Amino acid sequence: xxIGTWRVPARIETERLTLRCYSLDDVPAMDAVIPANKAHLExxxxxxxxxxxxxxxxxxxxxxxxxxxxxxxxxxxGMFDRATGEYIGGTGFHTRQGPGILEIGYWLAExxxxxxxxxxxxxxxxxxxxxxxHAQRVEIRCNPxxxxxxxxxxxxxxxxxxxxxxxxxxxxxxxxxxxxxxxHGTFADSAASAAPRPxxxxxxxSPLQWxx
Numbered sequence: 001x002x003i004g005t006w007r008v009p010a011r012i013e014t015e016r017l018t019l020r021c022y023s024l025d026d027v028p029a030m031d032a033v034i035p036a037n038k039a040h041l042e043x044x045x046x047x048x049x050x051x052x053x054x055x056x057x058x059x060x061x062x063x064x065x066x067x068x069x070x071x072x073x074x075x076x077x078g079m080f081d082r083a084t085g086e087y088i089g090g091t092g093f094h095t096r097q098g099p100g101i102l103e104i105g106y107w108l109a110e111x112x113x114x115x116x117x118x119x120x121x122x123x124x125x126x127x128x129x130x131x132x133x134h135a136q137r138v139e140i141r142c143n144p145x146x147x148x149x150x151x152x153x154x155x156x157x158x159x160x161x162x163x164x165x166x167x168x169x170x171x172x173x174x175x176x177x178x179x180x181x182x183x184h185g186t187f188a189d190s191a192a193s194a195a196p197r198p199x200x201x202x203x204x205x206s207p208l209q210w211x212x
Contacts, residue, residue, distance in 0.1 A: 007133050008075045008093060009200040009208055014124045017117060018080040019091055021069045022062045026078055029087035031055055033109055040110040044143040046175060079121060088112045091121050093129065100136040102129040122152050123195035130187045132200065132210060141177045153180035157190030
């Protein structure tokens with residue numbers, strides 16, 4: 001599938017999480033949570049080294065996230081506690097690996113780690129990528145030293161393919177990264193396929209139907 005034609009829901013709900021396209025209303029929460037997690041994030045996420053970026057720049061960034069989501073070019077999402085609405089992290093799909101491939105990215109606030117939330121989110125996104133967006137291949141890339149990040153694709157049944165040094169993240173800085181992948185053909189036999197199917201919604205909040 002060519003970039004620009006991806007079908008990705010505006011909101012995805014799991015048992016404990018809401019994953020959705022950002023809105024400008026999220027900027028205050030982002031201004032609070034992201035800088036507060038700077039020390040936790042910057043070890044493995046180069047963009048976190050630039051924090052705090054300030055409200056004006058973050059507003060511009062969120063506007064860019066929204067524009068690319070609407071244009072179906074890239075799909076950066078916020079991660080929220082479904083019960084409370086608390087902003088707890090970021091995730092989404094990136095199209096930078098080429099046609100037919102969706103790359104799942106993620107980060108989680110330090111105080112919410114160890115609860116299985118990231119695996120829950122990644123399992124839902126994997127199913128959406130394969131069964132709703134019709135990706136032929138799903139990738140997760142992480143720093144080789146980031147054991148917590150690596151545990152997610154391992155737990156979900158992704159296959160380790162290679163370790164490379166290449167452009168990583170939104171700023172495309174050269175970083176070491178492991179490549180973990182799952183394909184349309186291997187999804188059914190993966191642990192990700194055993195996770196509950198999430199609920200999907202469009203930008204107006206209307207439910208979306210899964211393909212039969």
